[in-house]
Amino acid sequence: MTELSELYQQVILDHNQKPRNFGELEGANRTAEGYNPLCGDRVTVYLQLSGDVIREISFLGSGCAIATASGSMMTASVKGKTKAEAEVLFQRFHGLVTGGPDAPVNPEALGKLAVFSGVFEFPVRVKCATLAWHALHAALDGNRGTVSTEEGGRRET
Amino acid sequence: MSAAASTILEGIRRNASSGFDVEEVRRDFPILGEKVRGKPLVYLDNAATTQKPRVVIERLDGYYRTENANIHRGIHFLSERATQAYEEARATVARFLGAADAREIVFVRGTTEGINLVAQSYGRKFIGEGDEIVVSAMEHHSNIVPWQILREQVGAGLRVIPMNDHGELLVDEYERLFSDQTKLVAVTHLSNALGTINPVGEIIQIAHRHGVPVLVDGAQAAPHLRVDVREIDCDFYAFSGHKLYGPTGVGVLYGKASLLDAMPPYQGGGDMISSVTFEKTLYNVLPYKFEAGTPNIAGAIGLGAAIDYLSKVRLDLVAAHERELLAYATEAVSAIKGVRIIGTAREKAAVLSFVLDGVHAHDVGTILDQDGIAIRAGHHCAMPVMERFGVPATARASLGLYNTREEVDALVGAIEKVKRVFGR
Numbered sequence: 001m002t003e004l005s006e007l008y009q010q011v012i013l014d015h016n017q018k019p020r021n022f023g024e025l026e027g028a029n030r031t032a033e034g035y036n037p038l039c040g041d042r043v044t045v046y047l048q049l050s051g052d053v054i055r056e057i058s059f060l061g062s063g064c065a066i067a068t069a070s071g072s073m074m075t076a077s078v079k080g081k082t083k084a085e086a087e088v089l090f091q092r093f094h095g096l097v098t099g100g101p102d103a104p105v106n107p108e109a110l111g112k113l114a115v116f117s118g119v120f121e122f123p124v125r126v127k128c129a130t131l132a133w134h135a136l137h138a139a140l141d142g143n144r145g146t147v148s149t150e151e152g153g154r155r156e157t
Numbered sequence: 158m159s160a161a162a163s164t165i166l167e168g169i170r171r172n173a174s175s176g177f178d179v180e181e182v183r184r185d186f187p188i189l190g191e192k193v194r195g196k197p198l199v200y201l202d203n204a205a206t207t208q209k210p211r212v213v214i215e216r217l218d219g220y221y222r223t224e225n226a227n228i229h230r231g232i233h234f235l236s237e238r239a240t241q242a243y244e245e246a247r248a249t250v251a252r253f254l255g256a257a258d259a260r261e262i263v264f265v266r267g268t269t270e271g272i273n274l275v276a277q278s279y280g281r282k283f284i285g286e287g288d289e290i291v292v293s294a295m296e297h298h299s300n301i302v303p304w305q306i307l308r309e310q311v312g313a314g315l316r317v318i319p320m321n322d323h324g325e326l327l328v329d330e331y332e333r334l335f336s337d338q339t340k341l342v343a344v345t346h347l348s349n350a351l352g353t354i355n356p357v358g359e360i361i362q363i364a365h366r367h368g369v370p371v372l373v374d375g376a377q378a379a380p381h382l383r384v385d386v387r388e389i390d391c392d393f394y395a396f397s398g399h400k401l402y403g404p405t406g407v408g409v410l411y412g413k414a415s416l417l418d419a420m421p422p423y424q425g426g427g428d429m430i431s432s433v434t435f436e437k438t439l440y441n442v443l444p445y446k447f448e449a450g451t452p453n454i455a456g457a458i459g460l461g462a463a464i465d466y467l468s469k470v471r472l473d474l475v476a477a478h479e480r481e482l483l484a485y486a487t488e489a490v491s492a493i494k495g496v497r498i499i500g501t502a503r504e505k506a507a508v509l510s511f512v513l514d515g516v517h518a519h520d521v522g523t524i525l526d527q528d529g530i531a532i533r534a535g536h537h538c539a540m541p542v543m544e545r546f547g548v549p550a551t552a553r554a555s556l557g558l559y560n561t562r563e564e565v566d567a568l569v570g571a572i573e574k575v576k577r578v579f580g581r
Contacts, residue, residue, distance in 0.1 A: 004527050008520075008578050017515075039519055040536045040549045062549050064517035065579070122523060 006118030007125070008065065015069035020076050025058040033146040034061075034135030036127050041067050045075075045135040052082045059135070064128050070116065071132035077113055083140050089113075090133045096120070097129045177474035183559045185210040185466070196529030199564045204349050204377060204508055204555035205533055206399045209463075213403060216462035220455050227451055229428055243454050246461030247444070250409050253464045254394060255385035260443040261417065263410040264457050268376040269299040271395030271410035272343070274447065275372055276303040278420040279393075280341070286312035288340040291369075293318040293326055293355070294545055295348040298538040300374045304343060318344070320545065324351035324500040328359060335367045342371040346378035350539040350553070351500030352483075352508030354382065358389045365390065370416065376400055380557070381479060381506045383472055386411050398456060402557075403463030407456030410447075417443050424449040475558040479507050482556055486565045490554075493572055495581060499551050510537075510551040513572065516579050518550040524575045525552075530568055 025046035033044045043061030047054055057079050059071040074093075078086040092110055095103035097119040107114040119129045127149045138147040183189050188208045191198050200208060220242065226235035228243050244259070251259040265271045284290065290304045294317050304315055316339075318331040326344075342364045346357050361371045370392035375384060379396035386394050393416070397408040412420075422429055422440055426449030431439045440446045467475065486509050490496055495514035513521055522534030533553045536543045543549060554568055 004524060004578065007523070013579060038535060040540065040543060041517075042549075064519040066520070067517075125519070125523060128519065 003118065003121045007122055009115045009118065011073075011112065011115045012065060012069040015072040016065040019059075019068050019072035021058040021079075022072065023058055023060055025056055027056070028058075030139045030142065032135045032138035034131045034138070034149070035146045036063075036067075036131055036149040038127065038149070039064070041128065041131060043067065043071050043132045043135055045071075045132060045139050047136075047139050049083075049140075052084070054078055054081055054083070054086060057136075059132055061132075063131065064125075066116075066119065066125050066128040067131045070129045073113055073115075074132050074136060077111065078136065086136065086140065090137055093133060094130060097126050177470065177478055179478065179559065179561055182470060183561075185212070186559055187211055187214070189559060193529035193531070194527060199528070199530040199567050201554040201556065201560065201564065201568060202531045202533050203380075203557035203560075204400070204537075204553065206405070207380065207402045207557050208559070209404070210402055210466050212466050213459050213462045217404060217455050217459045220458050225455075228454055229445070239454060242458045242461075243452075246457045249461040249464050253384075253468075254409075254411050255387050256411055257387060258414060261411055261414050263412065263417070263444045263447040264452050265395075265408050265410050265447075266406055266453070267397040267399070267408035268374060268395045269303075269397075269408075271393075271408055272300055272372065272374065273303045274410055274423045275343075275393050275395075275412070276307045278423045278447075279370075279416065280304075280307040280313075281311060282419075282421055284311055284313050284340045287338055288313045289316050289334075289336065289338045290314070291316045291318060291331070291334050291339060291342045291344075291364075293331075293344045294320045295324065295326070295351055295353060295355075295539065295542050296343070296345055297349050297374065297376070298540070299376075300343055300345060301541070313340070314338075317541075320353075323502050324348065324353045324542075324546075325502045325504075326353075326355055326360075328356065328363070331360065332363050335364075335369065339367060339369050342369055343374070344371065345374040345376075346384070347375075347381065347506055347508075348500065348539075348542070349377045349508065349555075350510055350537040350542045350551070351502065352505040352510065353500060353502040354378070354504040354506055356504075357391065361390050361392075377507070380467075381476060383476070392416055398460035398463065401460070401463055402466060403460035404453075404456045407453045407460050409460075414443060417447070422446050422449065426450040428452075470558065476506070478558060479556050479560075482560055482562065482565065483507060483509065485562055486554065486556070486568070489565060489569045490572065493569065493576075495576065496572070499546050499548065507556045508553060509555070510553045512548050512551055513575060513581075515581055516575055518552040520579070521552040521572070521575050524578055525568070525571045528567065528571045528574070530564075530571050532568075 028046035030047035041063035046058045048056035057075045092104045099120045186208050226239040228240040247262045248259045250262045316334045319327050364371045372393035373391045375394050375396040380401045394411040399405040429449040431441050499510040518534035535550050
């Protein structure tokens with residue numbers, strides 16, 4: 001049960017049950033939807049961007065515990081940050097869950113987001129953990145519409 | 158002991174006396190001895206693909222070791238032998254489906270290709286602008302998308318047979334969908350997401366009253382139900398080898414000879430012609446007209462071996478074993494607090510789809526996998542079904558002939574563990 005309890009840490013279960021910044025954001029000036037066609041999970045990210053700074057952020061959607069907790073903790077961790085800072089955080093987070101070259105040397109640098117390190121042991125769940133981040137990235141880019149985790153990738157049968 | 162439990166035990170005793178011994182069957186499948194994450198494999202993802210018995214694995218091996226050659230054109234010993242084995246497999250499939258003639262059996266890559274063949278060959282010739290194709294609300298994407306592609310090509314429309322909250326098709330509503338424009342009905346025999354067995358005989362009878370041919374998607378049904386294409390009188394029937402304990406990459410399209418004869422080829426190439434000049438090509442006779450290029454010879458022969466295996470263990474006994482196991486699993490899983498079964502049709506086989514209150518199917522799948530239990534979590538390539546039931550995804554345990562009550566017990570224990578992890 002070690003790897004399982006690494007994945008489903010109490011903080012993650014808590015954010016899944018009571019997601020923060022959950023719902024539509026009044027006065028949002030950027031929004032984008034993330035979609036994972038493999039499981040049908042959808043998440044919409046709402047931003048109130050003032051200049052380069054994320055003043056307010058919220059998300060809404062339905063997904064697994066990992067996707068929901070990740071959306072919740074993402075909103076909490078990027079609020080008040082600049083676009084550039086948020087993008088760097090996304091890169092580090094992505095590195096953390098995939099174990100890729102962007103992986104932070106010291107996961108503590110990610111603060112509370114470090115609880116997602118257990119996802120690395122579950123490669124099929126990486127897309128769950130990054131769904132909301134992809135939507136954030138699209139919203140910061142000013143993309144409207146839906147960003148898919150499977151663009152250019154393979155599909156299940 | 159509950160009445161249901163004693164009925165189940167009674168059924169198991171009956172099976173034992175009639176010759177179906179699940180422990181003996183399990184020894185025929187080498188992979189069932191494997192460990193997954195240090196635990197014995199509990200394979201409950203049979204609707205996705207089935208495991209292969211030793212006789213199939215050895216048949217493939219034997220073919221490549223001693224018989225491999227191209228078919229239908231060699232004049233040498235091996236080619237004759239390979240051709241004979243390939244055509245014997247076709248005859249085996251014809252007997253398995255109750256077809257009148259082996260010419261009505263076309264080897265394809267799988268159910269998906271079988272349906273696409275009908276859409277592109279029959280569909281493009283006989284379905285035109287303003288015409289309609291009827292499908293059901295519980296189709297797999299592979300029995301929706303080929304018709305949507307055809308719709309784009311010829312300007313036809315799609316009508317959908319609705320279903321009730323149990324996941325049963327509404328036959329009265331179905332009959333009302335017919336008009337002069339209806340040109341084809343394409344419906345699944347057994348739903349991969351819900352487990353519903355559709356009354357295909359009745360569905361076909363109604364269509365035929367309106368002069369409309371019917372394609373049956375038999376991908377899920379073929380491994381679990383006796384299929385007799387002449388008894389149900391379907392016009393096309395498609396299934397896959399790999400869901401029937403056979404190899405991947407091979408499947409079957411059955412078509413009535415009169416229809417197949419009237420259809421243009423699906424693909425051009427070698428073997429599907431009788432003569433070629435640059436001015437004119439004469440197509441080969443059935444079924445070769447639809448088998449362009451070197452087919453999956455080993456796969457077809459392996460599928461023949463899988464069907465022989467199913468005949469040996471007797472499909473009727475397999476069906477009885479699976480029916481009792483599904484009843485046992487349904488009762489045990491429904492008894493878990495917070496579980497809702499999706500798909501509660503009166504006529505069901507092999508599939509147990511469920512959702513767990515407050516826990517996403519993917520989380521269920523991940524936690525079960527830690528115990529070596531393989532299930533499917535997701536939309537099962539049937540997104541309209543998920544929408545109909547208002548769920549993003551379900552967890553699906555699907556049974557095969559080698560599954561046991563102990564494995565169902567392991568499933569139940571693991572679902573309880575999911576609830577503990579999530580504090581429910």
